[in-house]
Amino acid sequence: MRALFPFLLLATPVAAQEAALLPASLPPDVAEAILARPDRFADMAADLIHGHGTGGTITPAAIETAIALDHAFYRTRALRPFHESDLDADGSLTTPEVVARAATLSPPARARLMRDHAAADADADGTLSPPELRAYAEAAAARASRPLDEGLMRATAAFDADADGQTGLAELTRALQPLSATN
């Protein structure tokens, strides 16, 4: 036990110093994740700025758009097998439609389609209505999206050192460089 104390005395001030380098507005779990892997955060933030920003900077609104695009991707992915089963293109899926599509699939894919159909059919009437499909897609997006990853995306906005409403690559690099140097 005794041997631990010198380590703790040394380690705590360093961690506190590092945390003080981050914007104070960050949620604790997000700040912790950035401190644990500043290089990974820097890569994610740079990709976010390059992919969704303009001119090497990004606004909070553009970050929300990036997050919304991810959710749209997850919803679309979840709905695709159902859309492929909508034989009469009326936006609803009857049991005969799903059975017809299922017959063309491999046994695992067939099982998955039938299971997902049952899961999405909230009122168990055998037909997936547009509201049931929407609810299923929203639930799938909620399962697929990671709150911490989205917190890290939103954290990019907190590195707006000159408070002009945009976070630039240079601002990020300046803020994160001292962290990377100590790791």
Ligand SMILES: [Ca+2]
């Ligand atoms: Ca249909």
Ligand SMILES: [Ca+2]
């Ligand atoms: Ca139904």
